[in-house]
Amino acid sequence: MGISETYTRGRELAVERPFVLVVAAVLALLGFDVVRQLATPGGLSTARLATYLWDGLVVGLSIGLAGVGLSMTYSILNFANFGHGDYVTSGAFAGWAVTWLFAGAGQFDLSTLLFIGSLSTTDLGVSILSTPLAIVVGLVVAAAAAIVLSLAIDRVVYRPMRDQEGIALLIASIGVALALRYTIYIVFGQRTRGLTDAQSVPELALPVGGGQTLAIGGHEVTLVVVAATLMLGVHLLLQTTKLGKAMRAMADNEDLARVTGIPTERVVRFTWIIGGGLAGAGGFLIALERGAMNFQFGWVLLLLIFAAVILGGIGSIYGAMFGGVTMGLAQNLSLVWIPSEFSTVAAFGVMIFVLLFKPEGLFSGVTTA
Amino acid sequence: MSSPTETADASAATGAGDGREIPGWTPYRAWFRDQWAQGGAVAWGTALGHLFVGLVAFALVVGFDVGSLPIGGSLVWFVYLSLTVVVLYAATAPPAEPYVAWLDDRWMESDTDKLLIILGHVVAVFFLFAVALGLPFNGLAGALGSVFFFTAVYAMMVLALNLHWGYAGIFNIGIAGFMAVGVYVMAILSTPVDAGPTGVPGLGLPLPIGILGGVVAAAVVGLVAALPALRLRADYFAIVTVALSEIIRLSLNSRVLQEFTVAGVTTGTGGATGKTMPGNPIRLLFYESFDPGAGPALLGSVLFPVFEGLRVQLIPPNSFLVGVVPLPAFTLDLAVEPPVIVNWAYVAVLVGAVALFYVLLVRTGNSPFGRVLKAIREDEVVAKSLGKDTNRFKIVAFMFGCGLMGLGGILWQGSQGFANPNAFRPIITFYIWVALIIGGAGSNTGSVLGGALFAGLIWEGPVYVRRVVTNYVELGGTPGTFPAAVGPFVEGEVLPFLAYMLGNISALRFVLVGVILVALMQTRPEGLLGHRKEEAAAIPLGRPTERAGGEGGTPRPTRSRTGATARRG
Numbered sequence: 007m008g009i010s011e012t013y014t015r016g017r018e019l020a021v022e023r024p025f026v027l028v029v030a031a032v033l034a035l036l037g038f039d040v041v042r043q044l045a046t047p048g049g050l051s052t053a054r055l056a057t058y059l060w061d062g063l064v065v066g067l068s069i070g071l072a073g074v075g076l077s078m079t080y081s082i083l084n085f086a087n088f089g090h091g092d093y094v095t096s097g098a099f100a101g102w103a104v105t106w107l108f109a110g111a112g113q114f115d116l117s118t119l120l121f122i123g124s125l126s127t128t129d130l131g132v133s134i135l136s137t138p139l140a141i142v143v144g145l146v147v148a149a150a151a152a153i154v155l156s157l158a159i160d161r162v163v164y165r166p167m168r169d170q171e172g173i174a175l176l177i178a179s180i181g182v183a184l185a186l187r188y189t190i191y192i193v194f195g196q197r198t199r200g201l202t203d204a205q206s207v208p209e210l211a212l213p214v215g216g217g218q219t220l221a222i223g224g225h226e227v228t229l230v231v232v233a234a235t236l237m238l239g240v241h242l243l244l245q246t247t248k249l250g251k252a253m254r255a256m257a258d259n260e261d262l263a264r265v266t267g268i269p270t271e272r273v274v275r276f277t278w279i280i281g282g283g284l285a286g287a288g289g290f291l292i293a294l295e296r297g298a299m300n301f302q303f304g305w306v307l308l309l310l311i312f313a314a315v316i317l318g319g320i321g322s323i324y325g326a327m328f329g330g331v332t333m334g335l336a337q338n339l340s341l342v343w344i345p346s347e348f349s350t351v352a353a354f355g356v357m358i359f360v361l362l363f364k365p366e367g368l369f370s371g372v373t374t375a
Numbered sequence: 376m377s378s379p380t381e382t383a384d385a386s387a388a389t390g391a392g393d394g395r396e397i398p399g400w401t402p403y404r405a406w407f408r409d410q411w412a413q414g415g416a417v418a419w420g421t422a423l424g425h426l427f428v429g430l431v432a433f434a435l436v437v438g439f440d441v442g443s444l445p446i447g448g449s450l451v452w453f454v455y456l457s458l459t460v461v462v463l464y465a466a467t468a469p470p471a472e473p474y475v476a477w478l479d480d481r482w483m484e485s486d487t488d489k490l491l492i493i494l495g496h497v498v499a500v501f502f503l504f505a506v507a508l509g510l511p512f513n514g515l516a517g518a519l520g521s522v523f524f525f526t527a528v529y530a531m532m533v534l535a536l537n538l539h540w541g542y543a544g545i546f547n548i549g550i551a552g553f554m555a556v557g558v559y560v561m562a563i564l565s566t567p568v569d570a571g572p573t574g575v576p577g578l579g580l581p582l583p584i585g586i587l588g589g590v591v592a593a594a595v596v597g598l599v600a601a602l603p604a605l606r607l608r609a610d611y612f613a614i615v616t617v618a619l620s621e622i623i624r625l626s627l628n629s630r631v632l633q634e635f636t637v638a639g640v641t642t643g644t645g646g647a648t649g650k651t652m653p654g655n656p657i658r659l660l661f662y663e664s665f666d667p668g669a670g671p672a673l674l675g676s677v678l679f680p681v682f683e684g685l686r687v688q689l690i691p692p693n694s695f696l697v698g699v700v701p702l703p704a705f706t707l708d709l710a711v712e713p714p715v716i717v718n719w720a721y722v723a724v725l726v727g728a729v730a731l732f733y734v735l736l737v738r739t740g741n742s743p744f745g746r747v748l749k750a751i752r753e754d755e756v757v758a759k760s761l762g763k764d765t766n767r768f769k770i771v772a773f774m775f776g777c778g779l780m781g782l783g784g785i786l787w788q789g790s791q792g793f794a795n796p797n798a799f800r801p802i803i804t805f806y807i808w809v810a811l812i813i814g815g816a817g818s819n820t821g822s823v824l825g826g827a828l829f830a831g832l833i834w835e836g837p838v839y840v841r842r843v844v845t846n847y848v849e850l851g852g853t854p855g856t857f858p859a860a861v862g863p864f865v866e867g868e869v870l871p872f873l874a875y876m877l878g879n880i881s882a883l884r885f886v887l888v889g890v891i892l893v894a895l896m897q898t899r900p901e902g903l904l905g906h907r908k909e910e911a912a913a914i915p916l917g918r919p920t921e922r923a924g925g926e927g928g929t930p931r932p933t934r935s936r937t938g939a940t941a942r943r944g
Contacts, residue, residue, distance in 0.1 A: 086610045117858040163893050172610055173546060174896050177812065180805055181892030188885035192876070193857045309621060312614050347629040354618040361611055362603040 029363075040342060050342060053218035058338040064226045064295060066314075066334025067233040072288035072307065073314045073326035074240060075281030081257040081321030082277045083164070085175035089182035090285060091308030093152050095301060096186060097286020098293045099194055101148025102201055105132060108140035121193070127200040133207045134228050134294075145232070145290050152286025155186075156278045183305065191301045198300035201293055229291045236287060237327055240280060244323065249276055257321050310337075310350070313357035319367025328368065332356070486820040489904075493824050497522060497831035504839040508846055512709045520718040522835050527725035528787035529834075530826030532807045534732045534819060535779035541817035542740055543772040544752030546609040548804050549600070550780055552620025553593045555627060555799040557781025558652070558789040561589030563642050565653040574651045575634055575643045582653055586785055593781025594774040596623075601773040605766060617801055627796040649795025652788075657721045661713070671713070678716055685709040721790065728786055729823065732779060736819050739775070748772050802885075809833070809888055812895050815902030824903055833891065837884045841877045853878045 043050040076090045099122065106119045109132045118125055134141055163182055167175055202225065210227070211219040244250030252273050256263040264270050292307070293299040314333045318325025333353050340352035360368070410421040481488045501522060505515035532550065539545040565585030566577025580588075596619075604615045626632060626644075633646030644650060654665035661675030671679050686708050739745045747768050750758040759765050788794045806829065814825020853874040854860040860875030876883060895902065 086614065117862070121856060121858050123856060123858075163897070166897055170896075170900070174900055176610060176613070177808065178893050178896040180808070181889040181896065183889070184802075184805065184892070185886045185889030188882040188889070191882045192879050192886070195856060309614075309618055313618065316611065316614060345629070345631060347625065347631065351622045351625050354622050358604075358615050358618055361607060361615055365607050365611060 036343075043342065051218060052214050053220055055342070056212075056214040056218075056220040058341055059335070060220060060222060060226070062335035062338035063331060064229055064334070065337060066331030067230055067327075068288060068292045068295065068330075069307065069310050069314045069333055070327040070330025071233045071236060071291065072285055072304075073311045073318075073330050074237065074323045075284040075288075076311055077315045077318070077321055077323060077326040078253070078277050079281045080315065082253060083175070083274065084260075085172040085179065086312070087179045088176060088308065089159070089179040089186060090281075091304035091306075091311065092183045092186040092190075093156055093282055093285040093304070094289035094292070094307065095190060095299075095304030096155050096289075097148040097152030097282075098289030098299055098304070099190055099301075100151030101144040101146075101286065101290040102293060102299070104147040105137075105140045105144030106130065106201075108143055109137045122199055122201075124197075124199070127203050128205065131203045131206055132201065133203050134224050135208060136203070136206050141228075141294065145287055148286040148290035149283040150286070152282040152289070153279050154282075156282030156285070157275065160274070160278050183308075187302055187305055194301060196301060198298055200298050202297045204297055223295075225295050225297070229295045232287070232291055236284060237323070240284070240323060243280070249273070253277065310353060313353060316367055317357055317360050322367070325367055489820060489824060490827070493827050494526075497526075497827060500831070500836070501839070504843055507843045508839075513711050513715060516711050516719070517715045518835075518839070520715055520722055522831050523722045524718065524725065525830035525834055526827040527722060527729050528783060528826075529807065529810050529830050530729045530823040531725075531732050531783040531786065532780060533811045533814060533822040533826045534729070534736050535776050535783055536807055536811050537816060537819060537822045538736055538739065538772060538776040538779070540811065541819075541822070542745060542752060543748040543769055543776075544609075544755075545605070545769060545773055545776075546613045547616050547773070547776070548613045548801070548808070549616030549618075549620035550804040550807050551799040551801055552616070552623040553597060553777045553780040554784025554788065554803070555620070555623050555796070556596045557589040557593040557784040558794055558799075559589075559627060559644055559650065560592035560781075561585040561785050561789055562650050562652050562794070563644075564588045566642075566651065567653075575645045577642050577653075578640065582656060585653065586782070589785050589789070590778045590781045593784070594778035597774045597777025598770065600777075601770045605769050605773065617804070620799070620801060620804065624796050624799050627799070645795070647796065649793055652790070652792050652794055654792065655721065655790050657724060658717060660720065661717050674720075675713065679713045682709075682711040682716055683713075685711065725786060728782075732783075733819055733823065735779075740819065744768070744771075805892075806834075806888070809892055812892065812900075812902050815904040818902075818904040821902055821904030828903075833884065833888060837880050837887070841880045844873070844877060848873070 040050070040055070044052065044055065072090070072094050076087060079087050079090070103120050103122055106122055107116070110119050110130050114125055114130070117123070131137070132140060159182055163178055164175060167178060207224045209224070210222040212222060214220045244253065252263070252268045253276070255266065255268055256270055256273050260270060289304060292303070310333055314329035315326050316329070317332055318327070318329030333356070336356045337349045337353040340349050344352060407421065411418045478492060481492060498519060501518050502515065505518060508514070510518070536547065536550060539547045562585070563577050564580045565582050566575070566579070568576050568579040600616065600619055604612055607615065628647050630646050632644045634641065634643035658665060660673055661671060661678070662669040663672040747758060747763050750761075750763070751765050751768060755765050788798050810825040810829035811822060812825070813828050814823070815821035848870070854871050857875065860872045864872040
């Protein structure tokens with residue numbers, strides 16, 4: 007009885023959802039291969055694997071942080087916002103301008119600082135240990151600037167188009183993305199600029215067995231801590247406040263929400279505030295972790311953010327976080343097998359693969375919670 | 376409606392016309408309108424007469440100095456021309472009205488007229504640019520050749536996209552990827568086996584086979600993308616296509632595929648450095664070989680000397696008007712250099728290709744197949760419940776469009792002798808979308824017009840504006856950074872700021888594209904001709920209405936505007 011039941015269930019699974027089995031098989035195969043490579047002398051070292059995992063986590067959290075906002079606007083306003091990546095960039099530039107101003111005021115020319123011009127990052131010496139205040143202020147300003155920007159753009163661009171369908175808004179958001187990105191280009195220039203003083207950032211060395219260590223940068227820790235805190239905050243906000251309930255209602259059925267007396271415009275405004283704020287903070291932290299940025303890093307990141315959000319299921323902030331970490335891990339762990347040039351390709355591949363077989367995403371059904 | 380300057384003119388004319396109280400003006404206006412209304416030779420004679428009067432008046436004022444300048448000399452020539460235009464405008468202010476009316480009239484007339492109006496205005500604008508820059512005729516021909524090149528390639532790409540979005544409602548933002556597949560497969564198939572020390576060898580097949588291979592490959596990649604992905608929602612599908620195009624670009628960019636050997640054949644993508652494309656066969660019509668120093672052959676040996684010596688001496692030296700007034704020597708310089716001629720020949724080929732695309736798409740759109748596509752665009756569930764296998768239709772349409780995108784890519788990026796993966800960034804996809812939206816999704820004529828407007832006014836226009844401004848305004852040094860440009864601006868000095876902005880004109884162009892995209896989506900999402908979006912029916916669906924003053928008062932069904940024009944595509 008027990009055996010035949012198991013057999014029937016197994017058969018059902020194989021017939022109805024062969025995809026699950028294939029994925030399980032592929033993952034098992036990859037896992038086995040990792041173990042084999044670890045066991046082979048001179049093959050993959052534990053430290054390298056740990057580095058891949060840690061880097062994957064860091065990249066994944068930054069993608070997830072930026073993705074939460076995208077996911078929220080996607081589910082509540084019903085369009086894929088292609089401008090989100092440039093909100094990330096704008097927030098980062100605003101935040102870093104202020105961070106530099108705080109760190110270098112009095113020492114350097116003000117306009118050079120404010121426009122993140124060319125000066126030696128070693129002399130400026132920005133890092134989480136040496137100038138914590140500047141970084142905190144920068145983080146706040148980054149979030150605030152992105153909030154103001156997204157509210158202003160919503161007022162000018164999206165609000166007159168509220169009744170249009172998603173594709174029209176999507177096309178408009180592409181226009182917003184172009185205009186924003188190249189405005190930043192004109193104001194700040196096109197070069198990739200160094201931001202932090204890499205030397206003064208402390209590195210922790212964690213033993214990972216076999217006498218090897220994993221180096222963890224202070225800025226990476228900052229990103230992980232702040233990202234986790236912010237995500238927890240958003241979670242609490244959405245779960246415990248009336249606003250969160252209103253957002254979930256609106257994501258579910260906008261007309262019904264309005265009939266029930268939910269002030270939908272105000273919910274939309276709060277959506278932009280949370281989404282924009284997270285985008286700006288995310289951009290600032292990503293630039294902090296990388297120690298450099300240019301005018302299009304948000305745009306380059308956007309496809310990965312989309313991938314993460316879709317992977318997790320649009321509208322679910324846990325989905326966005328989970329999807330982000332999956333993307334980061336896929337991107338970094340793929341380095342075990344393929345050259346680094348293809349790591350982004352691998353991440354996109356994972357996204358397309360998931361979309362094809364589970365179009366609603368992994369956390370489907372859970373919207374804005 | 377056709378160009379911003381024109382509508383501005385029209386509003387200026389009506390605005391100024393109301394408050395003007397010059398004695399004799401009103402009868403003059405009435406007279407002019409009468410003349411104009413007669414149409415034909417009388418109207419044109421009146422207009423040209425005004426032009427001539429303006430010209431003579433100005434020539435008298437300036438004192439015949441003009442001709443001693445080389446054509447388009449510089450500021451004086453430009454001032455002369457602008458003044459002539461102003462004199463003409465002032466003398467014929469009422470004609471602005473008939474002109475706009477005439478434009479409106481022609482605009483409604485036929486699609487050829489729409490195309491001619493747009494292209495005519497683009498040519499006129501670039502003629503002004505050329506005159507302002509003091510370009511010789513060769514320069515004007517070169518500039519127009521480049522504008523028409525972009526017009527044609529954008530028209531082709533937009534037509535292909537129109538099949539996806541305008542007909543079938545498939546939201547494809549991975550155009551760059553399909554172009555790249557077409558171009559690279561063509562190049563790999565047709566590059567000679569012995570590609571020299573720096574080049575990457577190919578298979579050495581004849582070019583037509585290479586092009587066919589590229590088109591088929593693009594269609595097959597379309598199939599691979601469409602088979603599973605068309606089940607997705609439109610926005611998911613969009614993200615899959617853009618991710619696919621990035622996957623293709625990153626793969627082309629990688630070092631691994633730069634040069635590889637499969638089954639004993641060595642070939643590759645050339646990686647980030649790019650790949651040499653097979654020579655453009657049009658060149659062989661004019662030159663003996665693809666080498667830079669090759670001698671002229673066939674057409675070249677006939678046409679080059681003819682066009683190089685094309686100078687007409689209108690006023691020989693030492694001539695006098697009526698034997699008294701001395702006239703300056705004046706030679707009309709129409710010489711054209713060989714490279715420009717070759718470019719124009721290729722543009723002619725592209726125009727043929729655009730015509731081919733157009734006919735193909737109009738026929739497709741009007742076929743039963745196209746009707747099903749339109750039905751899918753309107754409501755897929757309905758189409759499905761009428762027994763149509765919508766997925767199959769969508770896949771075929773998607774493959775067809777992707778193949779055309781591959782062909783368009785080959786004719787565009789593959790014709791320039793060299794291509795690298797950077798040419799296939801997602802941005803190029805969005806350009807094509809902007810052009811489609813300007814023209815109006817769903818209309819094939821609109822697609823071509825959108826391509827022309829985008830290429831002429833948004834793509835090439837700003838560059839010439841910069842050249843014209845830098846030609847006349849002594850800008851001084853361009854500031855290196857934004858604060859260095861804004862600082863003086865705050866203190867009242869405009870020039871450094873202007874110089875900085877003009878130096879960044881290519882970035883400004885992107886901002887312009889973005890703003891136009893937003894403005895169009897807000898105010899006119901249907902674009903120039905999108906209101907003609909074809910209905911998914913073989914017969915007009917307009918509500919039968921009683922025509923005002925219909926014959927004998929009998930109710931008579933008239934076709935709605937969309938219905939009436941639907942047949943034209």
